Amino acid sequence: MTEQTELVLSKWEYTPPQSAIADEEKIVSTLSLNVMKKRAPTKKGIACRFGCRFVFENEPILEYVAEDSYVIDFEDVIDSNELLNMIMNSYSKFAEKFDFRKLGTVLQNRSITSLDRNSIDVEPILPLLK
Numbered sequence: 645m646t647e648q649t650e651l652v653l654s655k656w657e658y659t660p661p662q663s664a665i666a667d668e669e670k671i672v673s674t675l676s677l678n679v680m681k682k683r684a685p686t687k688k689g690i691a692c693r694f695g696c697r698f699v700f701e702n703e704p705i706l707e708y709v710a711e712d713s714y715v716i717d718f719e720d721v722i723d724s725n726e727l728l729n730m731i732m733n734s735y736s737k738f739a740e741k742f743d744f745r746k747l748g749t750v751l752q753n754r755s756i757t758s759l760d761r762n763s764i765d766v767e768p769i770l771p772l773l774k
Contacts, residue, residue: 646722647715648730651737654693655709658749661700665750671705673698675757677764679731681772682713689715690772692734696742696756706751710738722773724766731766735759 665671674697682689691713698705712734716722722730739756746752 645717646720646730648733649713649715651710651712651734651741653710653741655707656745657704657707659703659705661703661705661750665700668753671698671700671751671754673754673757675759677731677735677759679769679772682715684715686718687715688718688773689713690730690769692731694735694738696738698751698754706749708742708745710741712737716773722770724770727766727769727773728761728764731764732759732761
């Protein structure tokens with residue numbers, strides 16, 4: 645059995661820009677994904693840590709980092725398609741939390757950089773689940 649945990653917000657550091665943003669196209673955002681192995685005496689799992697950073701004219705506006713985990717029974721075998729689904733589900737939770745928290749910031753009309761499931765190389769991640 646596979647269980648997904650709650651998304652844990654580890655960083656939300658918002659710094660309003662010093663000057664008005666005349667051109668929102670000058671706001672640059674980056675997205676990062678780190679996948680880590682997790683172990684317990686009776687379970688295995690992974691944690692997906694997403695980070696997003698918004699910058700305007702070399703000044704950070706927002707640093708947002710959150711982690712989501714999956715707890716999996718030892719006997720369960722996860723294939724590449726299921727792993728991709730797990731990562732994309734975690735990303736959806738990450739993006740949803742951003743959409744809720746961005747209200748009241750200068751980023752209220754922005755979205756997080758989308759995650760292309762075809763760009764994720766799961767081959768190095770699969771051994772973490774053995």
